[in-house]
Amino acid sequence: xxxxxxxxxxxxxxxxxxxxxxxxxxxxxxxxxxxxxxxxxxxxxxxxxxxxxxxxxxxxxxxxxxxxxxxxxxxxxxxxxxxxxxxxxxxxxxxxxxxxxxxxxxxxxxxxxxxxxxxxxxxxxxxxxxxxxxxxxxxxxxxxxxxxxxxxxxxxxxxxxxxxxxxxxxxxxxxxxxxxxxxxxxxxxxxxxxxxxxxxxxxxxxxxxxxxxxxxxxxx
Amino acid sequence: xxxxxxxxxxxxxxxxxxxxxxxxxxxxxxxxxxxxxxxxxxxxxxxxxxxxxxxxxxxxxxxxxxxxxxxxxxxxxxxxxxxxxxxxxxxxxxxxxxxxxxxxxxxxxxxxxxxxxxxxxxxxxxxxxxxxxxxxxxxxxxxxxxxxxxxxxxxxxxxxxxxxxxxxxxxxxxxxxxxxxxxxxxxxxxxxxxxxxxxxxxxxxxxxxxxxxxxxxxxx
DNA sequence: TGTGATAATAAGGTTAGCCATAACATTTTT
DNA sequence: AAAAATGTTATGGCTAACCTTATTATCACA
Numbered sequence: 001x002x003x004x005x006x007x008x009x010x011x012x013x014x015x016x017x018x019x020x021x022x023x024x025x026x027x028x029x030x031x032x033x034x035x036x037x038x039x040x041x042x043x044x045x046x047x048x049x050x051x052x053x054x055x056x057x058x059x060x061x062x063x064x065x066x067x068x069x070x071x072x073x074x075x076x077x078x079x080x081x082x083x084x085x086x087x088x089x090x091x092x093x094x095x096x097x098x099x100x101x102x103x104x105x106x107x108x109x110x111x112x113x114x115x116x117x118x119x120x121x122x123x124x125x126x127x128x129x130x131x132x133x134x135x136x137x138x139x140x141x142x143x144x145x146x147x148x149x150x151x152x153x154x155x156x157x158x159x160x161x162x163x164x165x166x167x168x169x170x171x172x173x174x175x176x177x178x179x180x181x182x183x184x185x186x187x188x189x190x191x192x193x194x195x196x197x198x199x200x201x202x203x204x205x206x207x208x209x210x211x212x213x214x215x216x217x218x219x220x
Numbered sequence: 221x222x223x224x225x226x227x228x229x230x231x232x233x234x235x236x237x238x239x240x241x242x243x244x245x246x247x248x249x250x251x252x253x254x255x256x257x258x259x260x261x262x263x264x265x266x267x268x269x270x271x272x273x274x275x276x277x278x279x280x281x282x283x284x285x286x287x288x289x290x291x292x293x294x295x296x297x298x299x300x301x302x303x304x305x306x307x308x309x310x311x312x313x314x315x316x317x318x319x320x321x322x323x324x325x326x327x328x329x330x331x332x333x334x335x336x337x338x339x340x341x342x343x344x345x346x347x348x349x350x351x352x353x354x355x356x357x358x359x360x361x362x363x364x365x366x367x368x369x370x371x372x373x374x375x376x377x378x379x380x381x382x383x384x385x386x387x388x389x390x391x392x393x394x395x396x397x398x399x400x401x402x403x404x405x406x407x408x409x410x411x412x413x414x415x416x417x418x419x420x421x422x423x424x425x426x427x428x429x430x431x432x433x434x435x436x437x438x439x440x
Numbered sequence: 441t442g443t444g445a446t447a448a449t450a451a452g453g454t455t456a457g458c459c460a461t462a463a464c465a466t467t468t469t470t
Numbered sequence: 471a472a473a474a475a476t477g478t479t480a481t482g483g484c485t486a487a488c489c490t491t492a493t494t495a496t497c498a499c500a
Contacts, residue, residue: 037488093332097332101333104330105333107328112317113307259478264457265458280467
């Protein structure tokens, strides 16, 4: 086993790559953006991660997790999402804030605690945001849904997951009832990358395309 | 409110002082010992804490928490001990390991999470090691017991709390059933700072004086 | 094919928290 | 009161992650 403790920073980078990754690679600039660091810092860190064999960086082509890196990332996601469940279901913390609080806890959680937590929670399979919780061995089945931003006008869909992580974005979506499990219909899509108009819970709401990219849905 | 986030290191120092403190002051060397850093490092850190108004350091006389420092320390202890309760009562984690795991979690816990946890746990008053859990405002009533090392031979006592923090020490005590709530009798005290012989749960066990100093008891 | 946008690297700086070694100050013990 | 033990400060060094500014490399498109 090569389970030397990873630094918090390392874990955050690997997790961010896993969260952004569409099974392909992630631009270092996207990474920098999500982690709120400069491009230069992200590049430095990516180099370090590469030296540790956690990622593969092809300059100008993006970063990919190695097998080892993916393992660590799954593990982080598992801890993160188990804590999300606990905070939401048992501590009754507001949906939009759960991600953020869980994020702090995840780095402070030993394997034994993680597994005890999983048992306590009854081995949940998805987190409050709708994402699958990786198993202890890192495996999980990816959601098969499509981005809300790519749905045709007139379609009725059900929200599978919300992939945003910033609390303010989550709050915004929560206020508009765009939450896992809810059903909605695309009423209109404004031209020129304009906002969508959705019918949610009998009300019409407008949603910018960039936010719609955070929402994963399936047709119903 | 002066609640800028304290660094993990700062929290650990303040907590250590609070845990060692007999309402008086703590030698910097004791602090260094408990935190496993060199004396030089501890002195440096104490200087920094002094500059922030968290402690008072009288050279050669020890460190004392200021009002502000004590407030922060109480807060850390509250988080620590609430997590201990959770890990022990709900996650069923072994008594001796709870302190250590809780220690990592405490630094990653926002006030809102702390209070939600307190509610979830039903506002417990003592941690699994027997120590009082400070209230949200930092107040708590100190235990009034005496050190096991100072009890007269022949006395029967009840364990109130175990003040050790190192997992191996806790394991050692756990194996010998020296746990909060247990009753025991001092059978013999070897001369020259020698070990105590105790009767615990009908068995006799020997316990070195330095370990006995971790155990707080009350006569019965 | 050249040009503007984007990505990467180079160079030098900052901070917190640690380390070792050595000198100096004080307290405690003899 | 001197010696031994202990505590403190001074110096100089280290590391991980960040930063800024400037330069260079590559890509993508007109």
